[in-house]
Amino acid sequence: MKKSTISMIVVAAFGLIAFSMLFIVEQTQQGIVLQFGEPKRTLREPGLNWKLPFIQDVVFYENRVISTISSDSEEVILADQKRLEVDTYARYRIVDPLLFYQTVRNVRGAEQRLDAMIDSSVRRVLGGTTLVDLLSSARSAIIRDISSEVNRSAKSLGLEIVDVRIRRADYPDATSQNIFNRMKSEREREAKEFRATGEEEAQKIRADADKTVTVMLAEARRESEILRGQGDALSIKIYADAFGQDEEFFAFYRSMQAYRKTFTDDGTSLVISPDSEFFRYFGYKSGEKGE
Numbered sequence: 001m002k003k004s005t006i007s008m009i010v011v012a013a014f015g016l017i018a019f020s021m022l023f024i025v026e027q028t029q030q031g032i033v034l035q036f037g038e039p040k041r042t043l044r045e046p047g048l049n050w051k052l053p054f055i056q057d058v059v060f061y062e063n064r065v066i067s068t069i070s071s072d073s074e075e076v077i078l079a080d081q082k083r084l085e086v087d088t089y090a091r092y093r094i095v096d097p098l099l100f101y102q103t104v105r106n107v108r109g110a111e112q113r114l115d116a117m118i119d120s121s122v123r124r125v126l127g128g129t130t131l132v133d134l135l136s137s138a139r140s141a142i143i144r145d146i147s148s149e150v151n152r153s154a155k156s157l158g159l160e161i162v163d164v165r166i167r168r169a170d171y172p173d174a175t176s177q178n179i180f181n182r183m184k185s186e187r188e189r190e191a192k193e194f195r196a197t198g199e200e201e202a203q204k205i206r207a208d209a210d211k212t213v214t215v216m217l218a219e220a221r222r223e224s225e226i227l228r229g230q231g232d233a234l235s236i237k238i239y240a241d242a243f244g245q246d247e248e249f250f251a252f253y254r255s256m257q258a259y260r261k262t263f264t265d266d267g268t269s270l271v272i273s274p275d276s277e278f279f280r281y282f283g284y285k286s287g288e289k290g291e
Helices: 003-021 097-103 107-126 139-157 173-245 247-262
Strands: 022-025 029-035 038-043 047-050 056-062 066-069 074-077 083-094 159-170
Touching (some): 066 107, 074 107, 107 139
Antiparallel strands (some): 029 056, 074 083, 083 159
């Protein structure tokens, strides 16, 4: 074998070894150098680093804030004995990669442990809180208490809790249905009260209207009777005045009215003496009375 070929093989081998020794830690990363699974060095700073080939490995972790959402809703009993189903989410950072590796190994294991810590803290803090507090400005202080408690527990995993938030807080399905039924019953009761009140007011309005109509009709009848009386009085006065001016003509006029009412087309018969006063004008001549 030629010396040049051997030299090329040696250079390639050294190049391969050198390539396997060098690695880069990104700006968003941190890591641990492991030798046969045991931690040897912690990598905090970004840049070019090295490791022994074939016997050492590197595990990288996020250097940025990581978000996680609780896997399941949990039912919490508040201090006022109200029940809520609560969903939470947390943001955390890996601050001690060596401790993190030794306790949970990876993000999945960390979030399982973190879920349990958050659930425990949420139950304890909300167990001393009323629903009114949770819906008021005291909510911020409640969230801070939960975050602080979870942060103290998470330090044992090499984590720092940025914050913990309540994503959703609702009544359980059974409680929600009971509340809905109670609200429905309350609205139906109010509707019945409104209808009863409306009917009562309608009856009052109808009674007032009937009363007003009765009063108006009575007043109209009274006015009509007064007018009729005044008309009759005026008629009598006119007759009296006419009688006073020409008694003979007035007697004649009244006799004519009596004749018109008596002698109709209905076949009325009168049995009366021709000399009766009723027929006095039948024999009337100018200037004299009939005999």
